[in-house]
């Protein structure tokens with residue numbers, strides 16, 4: 248499951264689009280530096296009880312709901328520090344900085 252969001256830095260107001268790939272961990276803390284000022288931005292995801300197969304989003308799409316009415320990855324919650332989430336209207340704006348954040352699965356890391 249991927250979660251897409253856009254955040255605006257609390258220090259310099261730069262926006263960053265984030266694609267976050269969920270691993271099989273219940274709690275997933277991720278951090279990156281703002282490209283505008285270097286401030287640390289933290290995204291802490293809690294996916295306990297989340298629908299990891301996006302079944303609720305698929306059901307909504309099949310029921311004829313539009314993209315604005317369908318929020319993928321329902322059930323995952325997150326907290327942001329150092330920035331504020333801003334809405335994504337029609338997908339990622341290519342003019343905005345982008346980060347791709349992923350943690351490995353716990354069983355994959357055990358083999359390293």
Ligand SMILES: [Zn+2]
Nearest residue numbers: 256259281284
């Ligand atoms: Zn910044």
